[in-house]
Each structure stands twice: as structure tokens, then as C-alpha cells.
Amino acid sequence: MITSIGRRQLGTLAGLAGLCALLTVLTPHFLTVSNLLNITEQTTINAVIAVGMTFVILSGGIDLSVGSLVALSGIVLGSALQLHLPLPVAILLGLLTGAACGLVNGVLITRGRLPPFIATLGMMSMARGAALLYTDGRPISGFEEGFRVLSTGRPLMIPSPVLLMAGVYLAAHFVLTRTIFGRYVYAIGGNEEATRLSGVRVGYYKTQVYVLSGVTSAVAAVTLTARLNSAQPIAGIMYELDAIAATVIGGTSLMGGSGTLVGTLIGALIMGVLRNGLNLIGISSFLQQVVIGAVIIAAVLLDSTLSARAASARAKRTAANAAA
Amino acid sequence: MRGIRKAFPGVVALDGVDLEVRRGEVHVLLGENGAGKSTLMKILSGALARDAGDIEIEGQPVQIGTPREAQRLGVRTIYQELTLVPYLSSAENIFLGREPRRMPGVIDTHRMRLETERLLGGLGLRVDPWRPVRELGIAQQQMVEVAKALDDDARILIMDEPTSALTDAEITELFATIERLTARGTAIVYISHRLEEVARVGHAVTVLRDGRRVATCRVGEVPLSHLIRLMADRELSEHFPKHRVARGEEVLRVEGLGRQGALHDVDLCVHRGEVVGLAGLLGAGRTELARAIVGADHRDAGTIRIKGAPVDVRHPADAIRRGVGFLPEDRKTQGLVLGLSVGDNIALPSLARLSRAGVVQTGVQASVAARLVRELRIKTPGLQQLAQQLSGGNQQKVVLAKWLAANADVLIMDEPTRGIDVGAKVELYELMNQFTARGGGILMISSELPEIVSMSDRILVMRLGRIVAEFDAADATQERVLGAALGHAA
Helix, strand or coil: CHHHHHHHHHHHHHHHHHHHHHHHHHCCCCCCHHHHHHHHHHHHHHHHHHHHHHHHHHCCCCCCCHHHHHHHHHHHHHHHHHCCCCHHHHHHHHHHHHHHHHHHHHHHHHCCCCCHHHHHHHHHHHHHHHHHHHHCCCCEECCCHHHHHHHHCCHHHCCHHHHHHHHHHHHHHHHHHHEHHHHHHHHHHHCHHHHHHCCCCHHHHHHHHHHHHHHHHHHHHHHHHHHHCEECCCCCCCHHHHHHHHHHHCCCCCCCCCCCHHHHHHHHHHHHHHHHHHHHCCCCHHHHHHHHHHHHHHHHHHHHHHHHHHHHHHHHHHHHHHHC | CEEEEEEECCEEEEEEECCCCCCCCEEEEECCCCCCHHHHHHHHCCCCCCCEEEEEECCEEECCCCHHHHHHCCEEEECCCCCCCCCCEHHHHHCCCCCCEEECCEECHHHHHHHHHHHHHHCCCCCCCCCEHHHCCHHHHHHHHHHHHHCCCCCEEEEECCCCCCCHHHHHHHHHHHHHHHHCCCEEEEECCCHHHHHHHCCEEEEEECCEEEEEEEECCECHHHHHHHHHCCCCCCCCCCCCCCCCCEEEEEEEEEECCCEEEEEEEEECCCEEEEEECCCCCHHHHHHHHHCCCCCCEEEEEECCEECCCCCHHHHHHCCEEEECCCHHHHHCCCCCEHHHHHHHHHCCCCEECCEECHHHHHHHHHHHHHHCCCCCCCCCCEHHHCCHHHHHHHHHHHHHHCCCCEEEEECCCCCCCHHHHHHHHHHHHHHHHCCCEEEEECCCHHHHHHHCCEEEEEECCEEEEEEEHHHCCHHHHHHHHCCCCC
């Protein structure tokens, strides 16, 4: 398992490297420290949302509500700051908002037996509506200067959003690979019934996965709000699609059960590099959408062709073993 | 059909079987689970290709390679599971894929309605042709299925256990339909487990055993008890290394277990050191019983005691925590997470014990898994090997290893040796012996009579959701067990 996923990650990584090489040749502005930091910083939000999305997709589900949860948690955070609550309290309230919405998603899916697509589609609309209702459609701004440091600060010369992203990935990678929760996520996505019959309370863990996705959306909301220096009810539109794209480009199976966070991070970076590079070489934002869509399709197509070929080679090997 | 042979990897399902069916006759195929009845019929209906043998229809040798060719030759099959689209009407179902057209792309609904009424009327069914079939009763749906099969020039109709889901009144209705069909000259091959039906509808009967034809006779020529003997009479050629150990205290007791439509008032107990065999035909409720005991399915009534203490089992976790392990019927879809490694599969039920503060202690996990791989002689290149890459026998050992790692005291094994080769079977029997010798108790469901009779210390027989007989190993014969499963007092 480790070798096969390693190979897959290497493929994605090779894609990223090839893309970077191409852009280095095409424009002198690409390979500079400031531009690379810029890309990483811009990737942060998508990459962090994609962490929760990876857990959800690994467990065999999908979460369409993440973009709206970015907006709603951002609004809660912004309102708390406007009320001059201490920063940690405001952030905690934002995270709790994401967690609570994720909990509702999870309960609807496990207790209500709704398909994840439907439950999170409903949440997507409700959370967006709630954010618009509460703000009457207007952004919330006018925060104290201390808050912006979350976006502009550069401890150790590294932009603080990048540090945040690194921290989230390290923690999530540990959870996914080393804890019971992580094992169960893979097991549930791989075969929910066998996992249930092994005594795992599948519903409980699936619910936690959606809570986690809500929390990572809220973490992204903190970064986004700090960067814009305002909380906007229309923030995060279509973010769910970027997060899903990063996850599947990174090699996570939409059927669940297989994939890694390292892959997702590379997937998010590919999307970031692509946007940045297309901007640098002056391709119109309309054409950019076409290119990005094509890259998503090509990446997954390539991946599924390769893994189908690997599976048939494996089947042949197993048959040969059985015959021997 | 003459000299039909079909082999699957590892088993010969049919070995030179002959079958002759006449016009206007109901020919019953009898045999235990796995005797080859379904395989033979799949070959006739084109669902499977034969390895050898000839098929003739009305004296003409025919090639049947695909279901479409069988259709064209007038062979129709009605499977045990109905193949209707529930939200479509009976008319739409009957004409699905070959709707009469008024012009290209436009369905001639008028003709469809008239034809449906004629077809259903011929079978004695009067329902609105536009009513969705899901609103009809099972017997009525079955008649729609028959009507679908009989539309034009059907010559041979295969019915696979058509009565398994029907009530007595509906069975009478179905038999009336069958009589109408035979009167028209249709030949019917009728597969059944129910002996009493042989006398009720059959004209001729062929008994299959282990892929061979053991007898063909006219109904009424021989007594039913003789047919049972023919079905069951098999030499114990396989090696069953059964070791008996002293029976210890009770580890599992089930009382009054019931589930609407599946299980009725089931009592059983399993002691330390014994293997309790659970015999019965397909659909007798054995798997349902196992799943209800471990909490995989809910139960409507009944109490479960594990090691003397009553346990309210609502989820598999409740039973597992108290030492029950379940080896489900289908390893691949229920027993294993195929995409996970051998080591992760073995540890799955025990992860809580193998971790500290939620963090899995990979070293401990690896040593537990490695020990079991060694003890059970699981053939795998390593713990990281994906479960899907192992052979069937080794996969089953991994499922067993899961429960040994979880320190189970009771194992519930549903068809533990299905689809695994003879060598691995014997190894699995040895592992069962070791488990009971260490004081474990086993409830083993099996459709293989020699296995049940040879490996059990006690045998319970289920029929129609109830336990109908109990035998001690000493008085159990294959014939007596099968007789009880068929509802025929021995």
C-alpha cells in the first residue's frame, strides 16, 4: 500500500515539477522567491479546505458546503471582532460555527441516512443564506490592526498563512496515518459494511469527518478574513470545487478508501501554480478556467488509466500465483 | 442436454450431466446447495458457457452462447430474484426493450395495453396494465415476469425456486399458471428445494449431486425418502480432522430470537469447546440468525447472553466487546476491507486496545499481526500486502486472525470454507480445533453436509426461520440432516 501510494504521489509530484519547469522557461517572473511564497500563500486557503475534503472523500463521502461555511464562519468571526471580543475568542467562535455546521451535515448523513451530496448541498445553500441574512449582504470590516498580522506577519521570514498551512497539514497527516480515527476513515471508505461488522461505530466516525471538514473550512475563513481585512458573505463561492479538484488531482479516489494528504497538498499546489503561471504569461481569466478544467480532467483520467492498468497487471500476477 | 461439463477454477461444477425434458412436462431438478442445478440452468439459458456437451432442442443440435441466442431459441428463464423495474407498469415491463412502435421512437401504447391484457389474462391475472408493478403482490409480479418471458414463442421455461417468496395461496395460483402452460405444450424445468412440490407439480425429476446426475425418474415411481437418500448419499472422501474436547461452560445463549418475516422464536446455546453446526437450505434463515446474534441486523424479540450475562446487542460493537467474532458469508464484501493491508485488516476490531490516547501503536500492532500470520500460516509477502491480493483461503485466515487478535471466545462462522481449496480447508478445520481446544465455542453455518456432520459436536437444523431439529454428532447422518432441512421427518 505504501509503495503504490508512494508511486502515485511521485507521479503527481512529477506533474508539479514539470509544470514549474515549463513556467520557468516561459517567464522569468515565475522562479523567484517572492513569487513562490506568493503562490504558497495563495494556495493556503484551498489547501486547508482540501484537508477536510480529503478526510470526507476518503470516507466515501463528499462535502459541498465548505465554500459557504468559509463565508458563514468568517461572518461569525468578523462580528465577534467588531464586538471587540478578544481575538482567540473570536477565532474559537468561528471554528465552532464550522464545527457545528459540519456536525449537522454528519448527523443528517448518518442518522438521517441522506446521501452526503444532498445533505451538504442543502447546507451549502443554508449557510450561504444565513451569512447573507445576518449581514444583509454587506461585508463586515473595521478590525483592529492586530488581526491583520495573521495574514501579513512573517515570523521566520515565512508568511504566517504558510506556517498555518504547514501546521494544519502536519497535524492532519499525523491524525490520518497514526490514529485510530485515521485508520477508521480509510476502513470506512474502503468497505463500510466490513468495518461495521468489525465493531466500528461507523456513524460516529463519519460524523466526525464532517465536523473536521467544517473546522478546516473555518480555519481557512480566518486566513481569508485576515487577508481581505473584512468578512464577506459572498466569500468562498465555488471553493468546494477547488477543494475537490485538489483532492482528486492528488490521487484520492472519489470512491473512498485510498489517497493521502501529501497528494492533496501537491494537488492544491498544482492548482495554485497553474493559476499563478497563467496570470504571469498573460492568459485571460476566461481562458484560464478552460485550462484548469482540462487539467483536472486530464489528471484524473491519467490516474484512472494508470491504476486500471496496474490493477489488471496485479490480477494477472495473482492468477499466475494461484495457478502455480 | 447431453454430457454437459463445466469447471470453475478449483471445482468441477458439472461433470457430464444429461437432462431430457419433454414438451408439456414439468421436470424438477433436485439437489443440495451447490449440486450444480443453477449452473446447469445458466448454461441452458446462455448465461454461462459450457466446457463440453451438446444441447438439442426438438431434435436440432443448437449452439447457445449468449442469453440472446437462448431467447431466440425459445428458452426463457425466471430467476429467483425478480428482474422487474418496480416503478414501471406491467405493460412497460413486459415490453421493455421491444416496445411496439407506431412510428420510430413513438410507442404504440394502445397495442401494448391490448397485448398485456391478453398475456396476463392467459395466465389468469387481471390487473390494470398501467399499474406500477411495485404495487402488485409478489405472486402477481411473478406472473408479470412469466408473461414477459412468454410473450411469443417460448418453448422452454426455466423457473428457479419460484415459490421461495410466496404464501400458500400464491403458490396455488402459481401452480395453476404452470398447469396452463404445460397444457399449451411448454416444457418447464423447475428448480426447487421443497420436496412436497415435486409431487404437486412435477412429472419427472432429476437428482443432481456434486455436479453429476444420480437419477432421473417419473414422479410417483419412487418415495420421497428415496430421493433424499439420493441427494445426500455421498462418501466422506474429504479429510475432516475433527478433535473432540470436553464441553465447558456456556458461552452463548440465544432465547426467543425473532425478526419479522425471517426468524421465529429461535433458541440455541454454544458451550466452550464445542462446534455447533447450523444446517439448512438456502433461505432457511441461517445467515439472518447469525447477523441478528452479532447485531448486524436488528431483532424484534429475544435475549442474548454472552458468557452468562445478558447483553443488549444493538450494534456489532456490543457483541464484539464481549468476545463474539463474526466471519461473514462473503469475505470480500463483508469480512475484509480489500484495499487495506493484511496488518490493518487483522487489527481493525482491536485498534482501541492497540493504541494509546487514540494513537495507534504501530509496533504493537505489527507484532500482534505478525504473530497471527505466523500461527495461522497466512501466505503473504508481508503485513503491508493488500488483502485483495491474497487467495481465498488466506483471506479467510485473515478474517479469522481478526477475531483471534480481538481475543474472541465465540466465533460465528458463516460458510467458513466456501470457495477455498481443499488444502486450505483442512488447515481451517485444524484452526477450529485449536480454537475449541483453548476453550472457545463455535457456531458454524455450512451448506456442505459432510462438513456439518463431520466437524460439529451438535447440529441444529433450520427451516423457514425456525430451528426444526437438533442432532448429536453421534446420531447425525447426512441423510437425517438433509431430511430435516427439507421438512421431511426422518
